[in-house]
Amino acid sequence: MTIAKWTVILLVAVYLAALVVLYVRQREMLFPIPTAARTSPDAANYPEAEEHVLTASDGETIIVWHVPAKPGRPVILYFPGNGDFLAGRIDRFKAMTADGTGLVALSYRGYAGSSGAPSEQGLLRDAAAAYAFTTARYEAERIVAWGFSLGTGVAVALASEHRVAKLILEAPYTSTVDVAASSFWFVPVRLLMRDPFHSDRRIARVTVPLLVMHGTIDLAISIVFGERLFALAHEPKQFVRFAGGGHDNLDGFGAIATARRFIEQ
CATH class of the missing domain: 1.20.5 (Single alpha-helices involved in coiled-coils or other helix-helix interfaces)
Known part of the structure; x- marks a missing residue:
């Protein structure tokens, strides 16, 4: 005994x-911050982009890369995933802007040259600064918010409070709490999580056209979470399932072309 x-x-x-x-x-x-240091667009072989340093509402300095849109073309306000850094996404950015579409891509606080440490509220402050930068140069009717992975929670929060033309969510989730709870089922995640990113509670305030893209074998964020979030969203909305697509490889399955068609509609 x-x-x-x-x-x-x-x-x-x-x-x-x-x-x-x-x-x-x-x-x-x-927020597994990459070890990559701050890299200028020129050093990353992306001279089309301009680097700008913004100041968030709490004083942190935030880096964005800006590719000016051609006259009359839309601009993508891009919110990356939790392990991304701007210099590591050059091929994707070039594909996004190949048709004259503009780009404002955000480096979150703590990431590759931006000051501070990441948190949900911090990233939302960063997004607000990036949005202010974008609306100072473009009408809101030209802005397409695009979030990938963790960035979908940032994009939903922004679109729920600010005017944009359209919203693209790539590998989204209902909340980071739901995703974590599915992996750590033996832990009271809902009591412990500090950054829940509740897109499920915010998506009802999004009224612009929505595109959701998700791979059917996404092992990082199950497509089930994308489907649940989509069910909560208002029309007009589209859900594109990429058969055999994973989490970080949807460009190889046609994600850029799918997004371009949606933007042009």
């Missing part, structure tokens, strides 16, 4: 210690 009692006590202690580690380190897991 004594051995059994101490075994239970040990297991409980290990479990509680694991909870403490997960709570303390959760932002390191949600």
Whole structure:
């Protein structure tokens, strides 16, 4: 009986210690900041882009890359995934802007030259600064907000509060809490998570045309979460499933062409 009692006590202690580690380190897991240093567009072989340093409402300095739109063309306001850095997405950016579409791509706080440390509220402040930069140069009716992965939560939050023309969500989720809970089912994630990114609670305030793109074998964010979020959204809306598509490879399945058709509609 004594051995059994101490075994239970040990297991409980290990479990509680694991909870403490997960709570303390959760932002390191949600925001795995790449080791890439700040890189200028020219150094990244992307001279079409201009680098700008913005100041968020809390004083953090945030980097955006801007490719000016051709006359009459739309501009994509792009919110990347949690492990992305701008210089690592050159091929995607070039494909997005090949037809004269403009681009404003955000480097979140703490990422590749932007100051501060990431959090949900921090990223929303960064998005607001990027939106202000964009609307100072383009009418809201030309702005297409595009979020990828973690960035879909940022894009939904922005589109729920600010005027944009359209919204594109690539590999989205209902909330980061839902995604984390599906992986860490043995942990009370809903009580511990500090950055829940509740797109499910915000999407009802989005009234512009919506495109959702998701790979059917996405192992990072299951397509189930994209389907659930889509069900909560208002019309007009489209859901494109890429058969065999994963999380970070949808360009190879036609994501850019799909988005371009949606933007042109």
